[in-house]
Amino acid sequence: GDSVTQMEGPVTLSEEAFLTINCTYTATGYPSLFWYVQYPGEGLQLLLKATKADDKGSNKGFEATYRKETTSFHLEKGSVQVSDSAVYFCASRPPGNTPLVFGKGTRLSVIA
Amino acid sequence: NAGVMQNPRHLVRRRGQEARLRCSPMKGHSHVYWYRQLPEEGLKFMVYLQKENIIDESGMPKERFSAEFPKEGPSILRIQQVVRGDSAAYFCASSPGQESYEQYFGPGTRLTVT
Numbered sequence: 001g002d003s004v005t006q007m008e009g010p011v012t013l014s015e016e017a018f019l020t021i022n023c024t025y026t027a028t029g030y031p032s033l034f035w036y037v038q039y040p041g042e043g044l045q046l047l048l049k050a051t052k053a054d055d056k057g058s059n060k061g062f063e064a065t066y067r068k069e070t071t072s073f074h075l076e077k078g079s080v081q082v083s084d085s086a087v088y089f090c091a092s093r094p095p096g097n098t099p100l101v102f103g104k105g106t107r108l109s110v111i112a
Numbered sequence: 113n114a115g116v117m118q119n120p121r122h123l124v125r126r127r128g129q130e131a132r133l134r135c136s137p138m139k140g141h142s143h144v145y146w147y148r149q150l151p152e153e154g155l156k157f158m159v160y161l162q163k164e165n166i167i168d169e170s171g172m173p174k175e176r177f178s179a180e181f182p183k184e185g186p187s188i189l190r191i192q193q194v195v196r197g198d199s200a201a202y203f204c205a206s207s208p209g210q211e212s213y214e215q216y217f218g219p220g221t222r223l224t225v226t
Binding site for chain 2: 032034036042043044045046049089097098099100101102103104105
């Protein structure tokens, strides 16, 4: 079945550092890809998405590009802030109204 | 437009009791998904429902767990005779049912079994 693998955390960065969280997927078809963010004690919020190869999702300074050739959807941000501290989940979803398949999550801590 | 509502936010049950978790989808959404998040783990799919129908329950444990989404009212995830291993955060998500729409998550119910 489909699966998502993302880099293990925790990741600790200083404010204004560059962030990369790696995510790769396996799928039989052409899934949509997502990054969700979970702040402490809260539910998941959609951060960005891409629905086809070479699409770039972006939001709040975060970006990720759907790379079909490397089956990847790495999350990047040029300059992180303390308020970005959270757990980030990469997810895939096969076409149609299907369940999301999540990675295990990467905890990010940004220190001032 | 209110988001996905879940209640209670926190639920404590003793071993052997029943836990009942509620999810009200966003207005206009007719599809509901339930996921479980164990400590330090990602979310795992449990069940997918439309109004009055279970579409996919492949992630649901075969015993003690059941789910419904009646014509009127919220979706209910029911866990009978809870055990300590059921302690987790349970999230529901809703979507309007069209292929291009993402799923919107509720704040979750954190179940603790003592």
